[in-house]
Amino acid sequence: MFxxxxxxxxxxVTTFGCSNHPTQQKQSNIEKPAEEFLFSEAEKKExxxxxKKIKTSDTFEFDKVVNAAYDGDPVxxxxxxxTSLSGTGTSINREAANLHFKMAASxxxxxxxxxxxxxxxxxxxxxxxxxxLNLTISSGHKEYRDLYYQQTEQLSKIAGKSVVKEIEKIAxxxxxxxxxxxxxxxxxxxxxxxxxxxxGQNLASYDLIYTKDYWxxxxxxxxxxxxFYGISQ
Numbered sequence: 351m352f353x354x355x356x357x358x359x360x361x362x363v364t365t366f367g368c369s370n371h372p373t374q375q376k377q378s379n380i381e382k383p384a385e386e387f388l389f390s391e392a393e394k395k396e397x398x399x400x401x402k403k404i405k406t407s408d409t410f411e412f413d414k415v416v417n418a419a420y421d422g423d424p425v426x427x428x429x430x431x432x433t434s435l436s437g438t439g440t441s442i443n444r445e446a447a448n449l450h451f452k453m454a455a456s457x458x459x460x461x462x463x464x465x466x467x468x469x470x471x472x473x474x475x476x477x478x479x480x481x482x483l484n485l486t487i488s489s490g491h492k493e494y495r496d497l498y499y500q501q502t503e504q505l506s507k508i509a510g511k512s513v514v515k516e517i518e519k520i521a522x523x524x525x526x527x528x529x530x531x532x533x534x535x536x537x538x539x540x541x542x543x544x545x546x547x548x549x550g551q552n553l554a555s556y557d558l559i560y561t562k563d564y565w566x567x568x569x570x571x572x573x574x575x576x577x578f579y580g581i582s583q
Contacts, residue, residue, distance in 0.1 A: 387461065387464055388491065388493055389461065390460075390490065390491070393460065393461060396425050397425060397429065400418070400423070400425045400426060400429065401429070404418065410433070410439040411439065412433060412438070412439035412440040415429050415430045415433065415439075416430055419450060419454075419545060420544075420545045420546055421543060421544070421545065422535040422539060422544045422545040424453075424454040424457040424459035424462065425454075425459070427450045427453045427454035427459070427545070428450070428451065428454045428459055428461055428462045428465075430447075430450040431447040431448070431450035431451040431462070431465065432447070434446045434447035434450060448469060449549065449552075451466055451469070452466060452548075452553060452554045452555075453545060453548040453549070455482070455485075455552070455553050455554065456527070456528065456548050456552040456553040456554075457528065457535065457548075458528040458529075458531075458532060459489075460486055460489035460490055460491050463482050463485045463486045463489055464482070464486045464491070464494075466482045466553075466554060467479050467485075470482060475560075476501075476505075477505075477513070477517060477560065477565060478557055478560055480498065480501060480502065480505070480517050481517055481520050481521045481524065483497070483498050483501075484498060484517065484518060484521040485524060485525065485528075488521070488525060502514045502517070508574060508577075508578060509568070509569045509574050509575070510568070510569060510570030512568040512570065513565065513569060515568075516565075516568045520560070524553055527553055528553065531548070531552075531553070534547070562575075562579045
């Protein structure tokens with residue numbers, strides 16, 4: 351049933367290139383080609399300004415990006431994630447890339463929230479993906495509202511409205527977490543590498559609890575839950 355929820359969802363493509371999150375076709379079927387993530391003008395300027403600030407030569411200095419990331423700059427965290435995916439100035443490291451995206455998402459940085467959304471699509475977890483798509487919209491990217499409403503409407507028909515309500519409840523809780531993380535970084539901005547705390551605890555740290563068994567109680571029936579997850583009777 352996953353394919354009915356996420357057939358056609360676009361995987362994020364950034365100005366640095368494709369997200370390169372490997373898709374697991376067992377649970378998710380993304381049929382449309384990747385589309386470009388729509389950066390706002392403000393986001394484009396932030397990225398350009400950061401890259402200009404750290405550029406001292408024609409060589410891209412990854413260490414400067416990482417240092418700025420751990421100083422608490424979500425733009426730097428996002429760029430560290432993208433460059434870890436592409437191997438620009440460093441070796442390709444998907445684990446490090448995902449960590450930096452989650453750190454930036456913890457501070458409400460919309461491109462990173464969309465990256466985490468794309469990550470969960472690729473991993474075949476459409477319900478968590480919808481949580482992060484919700485957060486991407488809340489962070490200012492209203493252009494994804496139609497996609498979100500289409501998917502949640504289809505989900506309601508398959509699973510019932512309680513699943514959608516729980517997705518929105520989780521997203522609301524994460525919105526509070528984002529606000530708390532922003533305040534915490536601001537309060538500790540004069541300390542050594544304040545964003546190091548986001549390595550051990552970030553917005554996605556507890557996402558592992560949202561297993562298929564977690565969602566079972568929100569489906570309108572055992573049968574709809576089994577069909578959604580492809581569980582053989």
